[in-house]
Amino acid sequence: MMQPIQKILPLLFTVTALALSVQQAVASDNEEFMPLSGDDTQYMIKFKPGSTIKALGPEADSYLSAGERKQKFSRKGAMALLRQAQVQEANHLDAFGVSVAKLNAQQLQALKNNPMVDYVEEDPKRYLLAESVPYGITMVQAPQVSDAMTSNIKACVIDTGYNYGHPDLPGSGVTGYAFSGHGSWSTDGNGHGTHVAGTIAAIGGNNIGVVGVNRSAKLGLHIVKIFNDSGKWTTASNLIQAIQSCKNAGASVVNMSLGGSSSSTTESNAMTNFYNGGMLLVAAAGNAGTSAFSYPASYSAVMSVAAVNSSKVRASFSQYNSQVEISGPGVSVNSTYKNSTYASLSGTSMASPHVAGVAALVWSQHRTCSAAKIRAALNATAEDRGTAGRDTQYGWGIVRAKAAVDYLNVNRC
Missing domain, CATH: 3.30.70.80 (Peptidase S8 propeptide/proteinase inhibitor I9)
Known part of the structure; x- marks a missing residue:
């Protein structure tokens, strides 16, 4: 019997929001740089x-x-x-x-x-505003894998929109769709979706802000604005439509940093169809800190992602159950945010895009693999935490890009 369509909420457990400012120095055309030396100011x-x-x-x-x-x-x-x-x-x-x-x-x-x-x-000093590599990007081994081929794959972010024009996010190769009444997909008055997108694809090598899992700005992105700026709930039927938009746009990997407590037969069947049709679906496990199931993460066709901190320990808010499949960094994650700023946020919402980003990165190097093969490779090479093998706290462990690429280089598809 079909169960009632549930309300789905964006999974966000905020610890700190750190807006970073950019300092600028203005000089005339004939200004020459004079190094400072000596004791005089x-x-x-x-x-x-x-x-x-x-x-x-x-x-x-x-x-x-x-x-x-x-x-x-x-x-x-x-x-x-x-x-x-x-x-x-x-x-x-x-x-x-x-x-x-x-x-x-x-x-x-x-x-x-x-x-x-x-x-x-x-004469105040000005310094090079070097970008930082968030701890999670290093933890998932993203810098160890070239993303030069990511133009051959597209990731989809279903969330609150995208701060198009953010200096640290790709501006080309980005498409999108917004549900009625939510404004444009290219705006994000909430910040949640922009934060998620930054973990997946913040630009590297530009000396500002942060670095994402895929940092060359070559990764294709499709944005679906399913929540309005207040992050108000949506429905399972809308989520199905959102994934269909991802599929129509050619996306192979879908990130869903959202969830709800009730399951739906229609939604479950749709997830299975999308997965069997070649899409890798990734979702946040939930932030209740209990063993309760959250959906869509707890459907078998979806990778349920738990959160760990910088010490690789499960976050206290991260849900734990038999459907947790893999883990990603999710505590105090620094990423892009609304109004062209940056913020440090916590939640399984932040862990999920680490896994989705790694999936796209790994898959870009092995495009002949099926979604099931990529999923299996990520699980087989995850850094085991907690009880040996798969457990309810960490799943198979923390996702690792380099290990997965090496595994596929040997085992192929």
């Missing part, structure tokens, strides 16, 4: 408009360039004013009427007291 000296020209005396106008007249700034005049305080300039920002120099305390005071000077401020 470097400053920017802003001269009052026309003061550096006035410092040259009454004959100055006869040899001023057109640019100097327009900008009301003369390097020679600025140098003359600096010499009065025994200062050697390091650089000039002509368009802004600013000179740059290292100053000791006495020189600093002298310039501050000079009526020709508007203000003096410290």
Whole structure:
């Protein structure tokens, strides 16, 4: 007998949301980089408009360039004013009427007291904003496997949307679909879906933010916005439609960081049909911290993913039962977030995309394999945790990309 269609909620157990800001330095076209050295601090000296020209005396106008007249700034005049305080300039920002120099305390005071000077401020240092590799990406061995061939495969994310235009997420090769009333798939006012997508495919090598499992921006992505920005529940029937959208878009791997407590015969049959038709379905095991089953993760056609922390220990919130099949990092996972920011979130919602991302990465190197073969390889090569072999806490263990690729290189499909 068919059971009632359940409400499905996004699985999100938030610990911390860390928005990272980007610092920018603005310079004129003629600015030159001057390395800092010695004990003196470097400053920017802003001269009052026309003061550096006035410092040259009454004959100055006869040899001023057109640019100097327009900008009301003369390097020679600025140098003359600096010499009065025994200062050697390091650089000039002509368009802004600013000179740059290292100053000791006495020189600093002298310039501050000079009526020709508007203000003096410290020249703040700026640093390369290097990207970080979240611990989970290393744990699942993603950096050990080339993702150069991921353009031959597509992953689907069924969630709250996608922050299209996020500087750390792919902008090309991304398609999507949004359910009625939810706005565009390319927007995400919630952040959950963007976080999940970042774990799968955040861009590497761009010196910002984070790195995903597939970091070359070559992986195809299809986004289905099944939740609105408030993360309101959806239904099993909608989820079936969402996976059909993934299939129609050519996706081979589907991530579902969502779930509910009730099963459905229709949904179960649909999952089996999608899986038998060649799609690998991955879902979050649930965040109740109990042995209760969560769906769709607990259908046999779906890989149920438990969460572990950075010490490879099962997270206290991660559900444990006979359907848990594999594990992934899910505690304090740093990834892309709404409004082009970043956040550290926890939940089996965060563990699931690690497995989905690894599945796409491994499958991209062995495209002749079936979904069942990829699934078997991931399970056979997972890092065993807890009781030897499969157990209710970790399933077969923590997913490992390099181990799975090596396994298929030997055993083939």
